[in-house]
Amino acid sequence: MSARQQPNVTGTRPPPWRDERVLRVAVQVAFLAGVGALLWLLGGNLVRNMRAQGMRTDFGFLDQPAGFALTGTDFSSRDSIGDALLVGLQNTIVVSIWGIILATVLGVLVGIARLSTNWLVRKCAAGYVEALRNVPLIVFLLFLYLAVLQRLPRINDAFDAGGFVFSNRGLYAPWVAVAENSGIFLAICAGALALAAIVGAWRTRRFDATGEPHHRVLWGGAAFLIVAGVAWAVLDRPVSITLPSLEGRNVSGGYELSVEHGALLLGLLLYMAAFIAEIVRGSILAVPKGQSEASHALGLGGFQRYRYVVLPQALRIAIPPTGNEFINLAKNSALGIAIAFPELLRVTRIAIGQGQPAPQLVGIMMLLYLAISLLLSVVVNLLNRRLTRRGA
Amino acid sequence: MRHRKFLTSLLVVPALVLAACNGDDGNGGDEPALPEDDGGEEVDAAEGEEDEAPPAEGTLAEVQSRGVLNCGVNDAVPGFGFLTAEGEYEGFDVEFCRAVAAAVLGDADAVEYTALTAEARFTALQAREIDVLIRNTTWTASRDGGESGSFTTTTFYDGQGMMVRSDDDYGSLDDMQDTVVCTLSGTTTELNLESVFVARGLDYEPLTFEDNDTLREAFLAERCDGWTSDKSQLAAFRAEWPEDEGGPDALTILDETMSKEPLGPVTLDGDVEWFDAVRWAVIVTIQAWEFEIDSSNVEEFLDVDPEEDPEVARFLGVDEFDAGLGLDPDFAVNVIQQVGNYQEIYERTVGPETALGLDPGFNTLWTEGGLLYAPPYR
Numbered sequence: 001m002s003a004r005q006q007p008n009v010t011g012t013r014p015p016p017w018r019d020e021r022v023l024r025v026a027v028q029v030a031f032l033a034g035v036g037a038l039l040w041l042l043g044g045n046l047v048r049n050m051r052a053q054g055m056r057t058d059f060g061f062l063d064q065p066a067g068f069a070l071t072g073t074d075f076s077s078r079d080s081i082g083d084a085l086l087v088g089l090q091n092t093i094v095v096s097i098w099g100i101i102l103a104t105v106l107g108v109l110v111g112i113a114r115l116s117t118n119w120l121v122r123k124c125a126a127g128y129v130e131a132l133r134n135v136p137l138i139v140f141l142l143f144l145y146l147a148v149l150q151r152l153p154r155i156n157d158a159f160d161a162g163g164f165v166f167s168n169r170g171l172y173a174p175w176v177a178v179a180e181n182s183g184i185f186l187a188i189c190a191g192a193l194a195l196a197a198i199v200g201a202w203r204t205r206r207f208d209a210t211g212e213p214h215h216r217v218l219w220g221g222a223a224f225l226i227v228a229g230v231a232w233a234v235l236d237r238p239v240s241i242t243l244p245s246l247e248g249r250n251v252s253g254g255y256e257l258s259v260e261h262g263a264l265l266l267g268l269l270l271y272m273a274a275f276i277a278e279i280v281r282g283s284i285l286a287v288p289k290g291q292s293e294a295s296h297a298l299g300l301g302g303f304q305r306y307r308y309v310v311l312p313q314a315l316r317i318a319i320p321p322t323g324n325e326f327i328n329l330a331k332n333s334a335l336g337i338a339i340a341f342p343e344l345l346r347v348t349r350i351a352i353g354q355g356q357p358a359p360q361l362v363g364i365m366m367l368l369y370l371a372i373s374l375l376l377s378v379v380v381n382l383l384n385r386r387l388t389r390r391g392a
Numbered sequence: 393m394r395h396r397k398f399l400t401s402l403l404v405v406p407a408l409v410l411a412a413c414n415g416d417d418g419n420g421g422d423e424p425a426l427p428e429d430d431g432g433e434e435v436d437a438a439e440g441e442e443d444e445a446p447p448a449e450g451t452l453a454e455v456q457s458r459g460v461l462n463c464g465v466n467d468a469v470p471g472f473g474f475l476t477a478e479g480e481y482e483g484f485d486v487e488f489c490r491a492v493a494a495a496v497l498g499d500a501d502a503v504e505y506t507a508l509t510a511e512a513r514f515t516a517l518q519a520r521e522i523d524v525l526i527r528n529t530t531w532t533a534s535r536d537g538g539e540s541g542s543f544t545t546t547t548f549y550d551g552q553g554m555m556v557r558s559d560d561d562y563g564s565l566d567d568m569q570d571t572v573v574c575t576l577s578g579t580t581t582e583l584n585l586e587s588v589f590v591a592r593g594l595d596y597e598p599l600t601f602e603d604n605d606t607l608r609e610a611f612l613a614e615r616c617d618g619w620t621s622d623k624s625q626l627a628a629f630r631a632e633w634p635e636d637e638g639g640p641d642a643l644t645i646l647d648e649t650m651s652k653e654p655l656g657p658v659t660l661d662g663d664v665e666w667f668d669a670v671r672w673a674v675i676v677t678i679q680a681w682e683f684e685i686d687s688s689n690v691e692e693f694l695d696v697d698p699e700e701d702p703e704v705a706r707f708l709g710v711d712e713f714d715a716g717l718g719l720d721p722d723f724a725v726n727v728i729q730q731v732g733n734y735q736e737i738y739e740r741t742v743g744p745e746t747a748l749g750l751d752p753g754f755n756t757l758w759t760e761g762g763l764l765y766a767p768p769y770r
Contacts, residue, residue, distance in 0.1 A: 053518060053661055053662065054661055054662070055518070055538070056538065067583045067587075068577070068583060068600075069598045071597060071598060071599050071600065072597070077583075077586040077587070146613075150615055151613065154613075155614070168613055168614065169615060249570065249617070250570050260599075337602060338606070339606070340600060340602070346577075349578065349602075350578060350600065353510055353511030353512075353514075353578020354578060355534045355535060357538075358518075
């Protein structure tokens with residue numbers, strides 16, 4: 001330290017063009033200036049060329065009526081282009097969130113199955129992972145859409161399996177129908193949940209103080225069910241179940257999942273689950289074997305060993321790479337464009353095809369995808385930090 | 393030290409890109425790569441000096457120096473623009489690409505085709521990836537305006553129709569309450585469908601696809617009840633309907649015409665010379681039909697006496713009449729010899745004798761009640 005500062009003290013500091021510290025800063029400043037100049041030049045070039053071709057360079061088009069309709073949404077042709085983009089964004093987010101949740105559940109199960117001591121389970125899981133990981137996602141999506149879901153029964157003779165209707169137009173499931181006073185009911189349910197939490201906390205304190213079995217879940221659940229049940233009866237069924245019913249070519253009631261949406265969701269979740277399974281498998285193997293042996297020595301059974309010793313440690317290893325897969329899944333949802341699902345990329349392309357300016361629309365779309373990815377990585381980082389801190 | 397070298401090299405790269413951009417300026421983003429266009433690029437490179445010419449140089453000179461026409465077409469509509477199993481483009485629109493190449497370059501085969509989706513077509517034109525777009529494109533105000541396209545003239549007068557399965561018993565559009573209708577996105581069809589159904593107060597669900605192949609699969613699987621598009625295109629798909637699905641008779645095209653769809657070649661705004669060249673390459677095919685000149689008898693007409701038939705002599709450039717279009721005086725002869733007149737093109741690709749069997753409708757000469765009307769060639 002002092003030896004390096006010596007030259008300064010004695011005044012023999014090298015001239016700036018040979019001083020490494022000055023040069024470092026200078027190079028970085030020059031680099032930034034270069035990048036800035038490049039972007040400025042490209043942007044100027046773009047705007048100049050667009051003007052020369054008589055294309056609009058502002059964002060006013062977002063308020064213009066769209067003129068087209070979008071499948072499976074309330075979006076009408078009188079709504080604006082901006083609204084159309086929002087509908088696309090919403091579809092992307094919905095399919096991504098459901099995909100992430102379901103792919104995680106399936107991935108964890110398959111990952112554990114790959115380490116099973118049962119030969120058949122182990123090989124089946126391995127077959128699933130290898131088959132899916134080695135096919136391009138778009139091929140798999142087209143296969144699901146054209147060769148599987150479109151080969152479901154036609155709508156006229158749709159297959160009705162006790163409330164679940166399958167056809168090549170859509171998949172329908174029982175769903176909740178909400179009455180007008182459902183808002184009050186939902187508020188009461190939220191209150192009941194809080195009550196359940198209080199009851200659970202009380203049982204925990206009691207357990208700590210006296211050692212009697214706490215039965216937190218049982219007590220909390222009972223508290224919730226009693227309050228919610230009474231409210232439901234008093235408010236005269238604010239929330240009920242509707243079953244889809246087929247009349248001619250129309251299905252009323254129930255929840256409708258169009259085959260396009262279904263194919264994309266199924267494709268994304270099955271595909272990404274294969275990658276998550278490999279992460280889970282690797283993470284479990286990365287937990288030192290001694291941990292498992294020690295819990296065995298303590299007399300824990302197979303399930304307990306996983307639940308209390310191995311998985312909590314594996315989870316911490318698995319979270320950062322799994323987060324990457326989440327982001328991948330959200331970005332891959334753009335492949336819905338190939339199977340007529342109106343997600344963000346598709347809506348953007350439709351708008352461009354209808355004469356709206358491409359540079360602005362593509363720019364907006366890229367920013368939105370960037371925002372989704374950054375948001376996901378923030379969530380994963382927070383989760384990661386929380387878990388590692390608790391473990392430390 | 394190594395660190396510094398790395399950073400300096402980082403600096404060099406953008407500098408090079410900057411230089412490249414500056415060189416490109418005059419042509420207004422001419423280069424944006426045409427991946428499959430190898431032949432054309434080489435010619436460009438060989439005649440680099442031409443490229444440096446002032447921006448005044450238009451597309452016409454550029455195409456002529458390149459020696460090949462970049463034409464944006466469809467590759468999935470039989471009869472109009474279709475890529476055959478042998479890898480050849482054929483169809484009505486493709487014939488007009490060839491006609492433009494014959495007029496501008498004297499060689500109908502000097503065409504580089506680019507297959508475009510409905511959504512990508514105008515972007516490709518704006519990026520100058522293609523010189524002319526001939527891809528069953530409907531002439532509309534906003535395409536003339538906002539899309540900065542210039543519609544040269546109409547090659548095909550079409551109208552939007554609705555195709556349904558014959559056994560569904562839809563007699564007219566009004567029967568199509570609560571149906572699913574398939575269409576291509578990024579088309580005028582998509583917009584007309586919405587306005588017609590909304591105007592008639594019909595509830596329906598539009599299902600829009602990126603490409604005709606996926607749409608066809610969906611219609612085959614009865615994912616949708618109706619398929620709407622230009623009637624000519626519907627006829628093309630109906631003609632090719634697989635026999636095991638009932639053949640063409642399994643489908644019906646409803647009588648109603650939902651819109652006017654004048655289709656024609658499009659060039660980029662701001663290049664009048666090129667616009668005129670493309671427009672007249674089309675017009676001479678119509679004029680030739682009116683003169684009853686076709687590819688088989690054009691040789692005989694070349695002996696015409698300018699005194700006797702000045703119109704034809706002027707048209708064929710026999711008396712060296714030059715209309716000042718920047719084309720050879722005898723460009724019409726090239727077009728007729730190598731491609732044929734409008735009637736020949738029509739009958740070869742979509743006419744009654746072909747699989748499509750399209751009735752000409754408005755697509756016949758004005759003298760016979762059609763809309764084909766060539767301005768005088770003088």
